[in-house]
Amino acid sequence: MQCRLCDSDRLTSVLDLGATPPCESFLAADDLDLPEATYPLHLRLCQDCLLLQIPALITPEETFTEYAYFSSYSQSWVRHAEQFVATAVERLALDTDSFVVEVASNDGYLLRHAVARAIPCLGIEPSVNVGAAARAAGVPTETTFLDEDSAARVRAEHGPADLVVANNVYAHIPDLRGFTRALRTLLSDDGWLSIEVHHALNLVQLGQFDTVYHEHFQYYTVYSAQRALAVAGLTVVDVELLDTHGGSIRLWARPEPVAVATPRVAEVLDLERAAGLHDPAGYAELGPRAESVRQELLRFLLDCRAAGKRVVGYGAPGKGNTLLNYCGVRPDLLEYTVDRNPYKHGRYTPGTRIPIHPPERLDLDRPDVVLVLPWNLESEITAQLHHVGEWGGELIYPLPVLHRGVPMGEPVAAGLADTKVN
Structure with missing residues (x-):
């Protein structure tokens, strides 16, 4: 196995959870007498770039073409999304002349708040059933997987985005470098990218091993996320610590020419360093x-x-x-x-x-x-x-x-x- 970010072969075992089925492969009654595929669930750390990762044993197409998770069933998550939209509108001065794209937009839980403000938007959602629910709720949604080709097509059809949102998807992509470049393609040269992802600081310090499953290919600290985003010329300019999903980070990134970092980036990096997560030994527990x-x-x-x-x-x-x-x-x-x-x-x-x-x-x-x-x-x-x-x-x-x-x-x-x- 090679690191999917830096190609290093210096990967060390952090957590071996045995072999399990994909976590969203729910069984119908008729399936109970049939064999069930299982795959190793083994978390490793790259000793060179410190990216936590598991082998890509299943494809996103196997997981997300039809998906069992609908974001809107969590009331707290919908409120979280509504608050984010309100904050982003104020921070970025979004209005009816702006354009917002959400990648992995699920059932429109977030973009419906942009629609309510008459802000032009587009969801990119690979799951057919979930994307249909979003469109039924009045959220413009394209059913496709984001890659470099689809990003170029969306940009050509709709123009560059002032804000690209990628909530709880940056961990789900085995082609990390290609997906990061696709995010940059969607973004205008002076635009903003917002990523929410579970913070590996909480995963390690609090033993949140149940956040490891086959559709999560990698797990981020701010340190490793910085290195991943740099692949596409994106710089982390701000970090927010969130309590969602047991403790997440919201990364704000911008293209390098317009990127000016706030002090919070250094502050969170210091937290990670103090916890030992900028060294392989910090993951041993x-x-x-x-x-x-x-x-x-x-x-x-x-x-x-x-x-x-x-x-x-x-x-x-x-x-x-x-x-x-x-x-x-x-x-x-x-x-x-x-x-x-x-x-x-x-x-x-x-x-x-x-x-x-x-x-x-x-x-x-x-x-x-x-x-x-x-x-x-x-x-x-x-x-x-x-x-x-x-x-x-x-x-x-x-x-x-x-x-x-x-x-x-x-x-x-x-x-x-x-x-x-x-």
Whole structure:
């Protein structure tokens, strides 16, 4: 394996999660007696450019031609997008003469706020089903994968963009250098690029191993992102630390001739350096942290089973499928899970084959324990499920450490935290 950014062959193992199915490959009932493909999930670090990465064993076309994730089902994510648009309009003086492009625009969760302000925009979304939902909501959307050819065509048809948004997509592209050049092609010479991506600082420091899955080909610090963007003559000029997805970074980049960096870039680089992430040795604790989470979760679930407690899940996100597969959790320990996305209803989680039902099933069954798999949405989900406590049920979050979302009574297992860990 060679580094996809700098071509170095000096890659070192950071975390080996075994072999799992792709995290969004949900199974229909008719699939349960058929073989299921699995692929190694092995995170490595380039010792030369410090890019965290996994081998590109599946293609984006396999994952994203039809996709199970619809952004608008997360209320907090929609609010986050609305706030971003409002801030970008003010910061960049966007108006009806501007042009905004979002890459991997999903179901129009963000650009609908640009449409509401009459700002010309275009979504570029590869998933046929998700892009159709965006168009139905009134968001102009082109169904295609962004590469250098499609970027040139979009620019020729629509002109250069004043703002290009790439939220939670920069990790999903195996051709990192070609995709970065495509972003630059979309952008005007004095334009702005905004990228949101999970911060490897949180991945390593907090043991967020469940954010590793096959459609995430690389994981960024600001340091490694700077090197990646430089491939296309883009310079990081600002960085914001966000609490989305368990801790993300928003990178603002501009073409080199107009790039002037704010002090925040150096400040975040200093944070990463202090955490040891500008040196390969700083990544050594991720594996032991993942093992600790696995042991603690399994101990808790086994104790619940021994006590005759009924345990079900909430959510069926990609990160949840990494967690369940790595920990070996199956229907004997987690009877089923529920999800707000109708696309997943009646299907089964990949690998672990846990049934997925509508959220109303919780109110019918009144389980003793609800294990929340999208732990990064703790505030939103705890508010949605506050009524679980009315029948004596508990909300349990597996990461960063096993803890209760709604503390009730005494701890149910040794080591279970009584308070939220942010």
